[in-house]
Amino acid sequence: MGLIRKRYFLFLFNVYWFLVLPMTDADNTELIYKGCAEQKLQDPSGIFSQNLKSLLDSLVSVSQSGKRVFFTTTSGEGQNVVMGLYQCRGDLSDSACYDCVSKVPDLLDKLCGKVVAARIQLIGCYLRYEIVGFKQVPETQLLYKVCGSKKASYDDGFEERRESAFGMVESGVKNTGNLFYTGSYQSLYVLGQCEGDLAKDDCGDCVKSAEDQAKAQCGDSISAQIYLHKCSISYSFYYKKGSSTSSSPGRAIEKIFSFPCFVVLTMYYTCVSSLPGEKRSLDTQRTVALAVGGFAALGFLIVCLLCLKSVLKKKGDKY
Known part of the structure; x- marks a missing residue:
């Protein structure tokens, strides 16, 4: 009984792995684009670099507080002022906003280096900064x-x-x-x-x-x-009754077979493992034959239907 129970929990875990994990949202910290000024930051005294670090630390700190989707601030005085801001997508949670903003400082350093102005756009947020006097661009640029x-x-x-x-x-x-x-x-x-x-x-x-x-x-x-x-x-x-435009015959076959096949084989393994030796051997051969034949027939039928649908669509597009 203990062995059966363990394999049953293994089965449930695999169901969770195949069903739940693929449904997680896209990574909000994925890079969309970078905008780096061509002009390098001339900073022999290190004042600008210090002000920029203070600015970025302040922006990350405010995002961590979970109170603001948008925040702008400055760091430094006189001609050494650096202005910066961040904005998170309006539907992000407080923690997701912070996770997104906190990734940007390292990306700025890796992707742009020390420049007078830069902008990093991620899926869930963006952050930009510029030194005082930097040429402004139109709002609709x-x-x-x-x-x-x-x-x-x-x-x-x-x-x-x-x-x-x-x-x-x-x-x-x-x-x-x-x-x-x-x-x-x-x-x-x-x-x-x-x-x-x-x-x-x-x-x-x-x-x-x-x-x-x-x-x-x-x-x-x-x-x-x-x-x-x-x-x-x-x-x-999304067209055709809500089906995603990313759908394709290949993805359809993948969706049809990946999880069901895995579940059937896991259930089969769990049940057969609990049978006595001789009965397990006979049932194994019979079950494997039925499973392979059944899925082969189902796969062939689905491929034929998808090919027929593709041919009919191409003919329809000609008229």
Whole structure:
């Protein structure tokens, strides 16, 4: 009984491993882009470096307090002042915000070195700094874009849905307290956010500029990320009754077989291991034959159906 119980718990653990862990969210500390000024920091006295370190320490400390999604501050005096800020995505928890911001100082040093201004954009946050007198860029300056490779079909109503979703974002960022909005409209997920010191109307104008950039830069891509100096937007379109656009025959087969096969084999191993020796041998041969034959037949059927679907779709696209 003890052996059976141990293998039963092993089975439950493997179910958790295959079901729960793949569902975790994307890493909020993953790098999206870096922006490093070309001008190196001339600092023979070390004052700027000291002020920059104090600035970064202050930003990380405030993010750890869990009270602010956006924070800006300065360090130093006179001509040695360094200004900096961080902003976390509006739907992040306090701990996730801190985890994100705390990763940036090391990345700044590794990716940019000692420069007069820099910006690091991660999935969940960004941090930037600049020395006093650094040339300012417009609020709607395009900094970075990511356009999805998959294009919308002519008959799926993508452009109309995107226009409606964009309207929701423009209104949403102005009507929320933290200049952040996320929502969906007819299978199109959209997110928008402005830097925390923007006025509401300016935020709406910035988001509108980001939307225009998305149309101009990404065209009919069904997903995009647009980063301007003071705001950003992103969207992803899921079609065919909510199925993800990342779906493919290969991924479909993987999803169908990976977990069920593992569960069946684990259950089989658990049950058979508890049988007497002779019966276990006979049942092993019979079960293996049935399992292999059954999954082979099921796999062949699924592949045939997927191929047929692909052929029909290609024929339909010709007309």
